[in-house]
Every structure is written in structure tokens, then in C-alpha cells.
Amino acid sequence: MQMAPLDLVILGIYVAFAIGVGFYFRQRASKDPDQFFLAGRKLPWWVVGTSMVATTFAADTPLVITGWVRDGGIWRNWLWWCFAVGGMLTVFLFSRYWRRLGVMTQVESDRSTCCAGCGGASPPGARSRR
Amino acid sequence: MITSSLTTTLVTFATSDGWQLGPLSPGGEITAEGRIVIVVLLSTLVSLVVTVLRPRPDPIKLVPFYKKVRPTGAWGPVRALAGVSPKKGEGIAVIVGVCGGLAMIWGLTLGLGAWMLGHAWTWTAFAAAAAGAIVVASILPGLLREDTTQGEENR
Numbered sequence: 550m551q552m553a554p555l556d557l558v559i560l561g562i563y564v565a566f567a568i569g570v571g572f573y574f575r576q577r578a579s580k581d582p583d584q585f586f587l588a589g590r591k592l593p594w595w596v597v598g599t600s601m602v603a604t605t606f607a608a609d610t611p612l613v614i615t616g617w618v619r620d621g622g623i624w625r626n627w628l629w630w631c632f633a634v635g636g637m638l639t640v641f642l643f644s645r646y647w648r649r650l651g652v653m654t655q656v657e658s659d660r661s662t663c664c665a666g667c668g669g670a671s672p673p674g675a676r677s678r679r
Numbered sequence: 680m681i682t683s684s685l686t687t688t689l690v691t692f693a694t695s696d697g698w699q700l701g702p703l704s705p706g707g708e709i710t711a712e713g714r715i716v717i718v719v720l721l722s723t724l725v726s727l728v729v730t731v732l733r734p735r736p737d738p739i740k741l742v743p744f745y746k747k748v749r750p751t752g753a754w755g756p757v758r759a760l761a762g763v764s765p766k767k768g769e770g771i772a773v774i775v776g777v778c779g780g781l782a783m784i785w786g787l788t789l790g791l792g793a794w795m796l797g798h799a800w801t802w803t804a805f806a807a808a809a810a811g812a813i814v815v816a817s818i819l820p821g822l823l824r825e826d827t828t829q830g831e832e833n834r
């Protein structure tokens with residue numbers, strides 16, 4: 550694929566922005582894992598929501614969805630519109646439980662529940678953040 | 680959970696080519712949505728079987744977890760031992776909030792499409808979205824306020 554100069558400029562701006570953000574926040578993010586991965590649990594709701602939505606998109610997502618609509622019609626969007634159910638359950642239920650547990654990842658949450666049920670130890674990360 | 684994940688992966692690969700299952704493969708090959716139906720049904724079945732076959736956990740060992748998370752739902756024996764319970768009506772608030780959120784998202788999505796295509800039900804969809812937004816705005820702040828406080832206490 551041949552890239553035009555404008556493509557390279559856009560790519561360069563994007564990479565510079567990503568690296569710049571890293572440099573700008575390096576001191577704050579170096580304090581502890583909570584700061585690095587969760588921004589100290591102090592992000593506003595709209596940043597967290599945007600991050601959640603951005604996570605579900607890949608570079609090929611628009612191509613896939615366009616293909617679905619071309620092959621099957623607009624109704625095929627329900628293949629991903631149905632994700633809204635999981636999203637709403639995350640907002641109203643699971644995110645609040647994660648918050649109460651003080652965990653960082655879903656795996657940590659599962660391990661915490663499992664360990665509690667089996668009588669084992671709580672995950673070290675969760676314990677240290679209590 | 681692991682069994683369910685493995686089954687899902689295996690079934691996805693196994694059904695990717697050449698299977699013909701009536702309405703799920705109208706063109707002779709199984710469709711993407713047909714594959715989702717199979718994966719969801721089998722994963723749910725395997726999860727339930729594994730849950731039933733596993734030994735029941737001792738409720739006493741779940742008490743620390745319950746005290747911290749206070750989940751809604753069928754936690755009767757553990758809740759009785761823990762001596763704490765979720766806020767009254769929290770389960771209903773969650774269900775209503777989820778329905779409101781879905782009405783907002785799908786109402787806006789379908790309403791915008793209907794508006795662009797000139798369908799008569801455009802404003803019905805927008806009305807559903809507005810009603811959903813009102814429901815979310817009235818329920819979510821209360822739930823989040825409680826958990827923000829709890830989160831600060833946990834840190």
C-alpha cells in the first residue's frame with residue numbers, strides 16, 4: 550500500500566500525541582499501579598465511557614459492519630447493537646461491584662470470588678488496596 | 680468459566696465450515712447469527728452443568744466477600760450470616776436502570792435511522808429514548824453516589 554504524504558502526517562501526529570500523553574502524565578502514573586492503570590480511580594464518567602466504547606472498536610470494525618449491512622441489510626447491525634445489554638449491565642451492576650471490591654481487572658474480581666468460595670487467600674493486589 | 684470459554688472457542692471453530700442446521704444455515708452454510716445462537720446456548724448449558732456439579736461453597740467462607748460487595752440476588756444463606764444486605768430496592772433499581780439505558784440507546788439509534796429514512800415511527804423511537812434518558816438520570820446518580828463513597832472507604 551502506497552501512503553500519501555498526508556497519511557504519513559496524520560500517522561505522525563497520532564504517534565506523537567500518544568507518546569506526548571505518556572510523557573505528560575509520567576510522574577503521576579509512576580506513583581503506583583492504581584495511578585498507572587486506573588488514573589487513581591478519579592476519571593470523569595464521560596472519559597471512562599469513551600474508553601469503554603473505544604475498546605470495542607478495532608481498525609477493521611467499520612469494514613466488518615459495512616460488509617454485514619451490504620450482505621444482509623441494516624438489521625444485521627443487531628449483531629453488535631445487542632452488546633448494549635452487556636454495557637448497561639456493566640454500568641448499573643458489575644462496575645459498582647468491581648468498585649466495592651477495589652480490584653483492577655475482571656480476572657482479579659473472578660479470583661476474589663473464587664478464592665472466597667474455596668477458602669483460599671484473597672488476591673494480593675485486592676488486599677493491598679483495601 | 681474456563682470450561683465455558685473453551686467450549687465456546689471449540690464450537691466456534693467446529694461450526695465455522697460446512698455445517699447445515701436448518702434455519703441457522705439458510706444458504707447452506709451456517710450464518711454469523713446462527714453461530715452466535717449455538718455458542719450462547721451451549722456456553723450457558725455448560726456453565727449451568729459445571730455450576731451444579733461443583734461442590735457447594737461453604738457460606739461462611741463467602742461472608743467477607745459478601746460484606747464487601749453486598750450483591751443483590753439469591754445470596755440468602757450468606758446474607759443471613761453476614762448481617763448486612765444491599766440497599767432496599769437496589770435490585771429493582773438496577774433492572775429499571777438497565778431497561779432505561781437500553782431504551783435510550785436503541786431509541787436514539789433507531790430514531791436517527793428512521794428520521795433519515797423518513798419513517799412514520801421516528802418520534803416514537805425518540806420518545807422512547809427520552810423516557811429512557813429520564814429513567815437513567817433519575818436512578819444512576821443515586822447508585823453512583825453510594826459507590827463513590829464506598830470506593831473511597833475501600834482505598
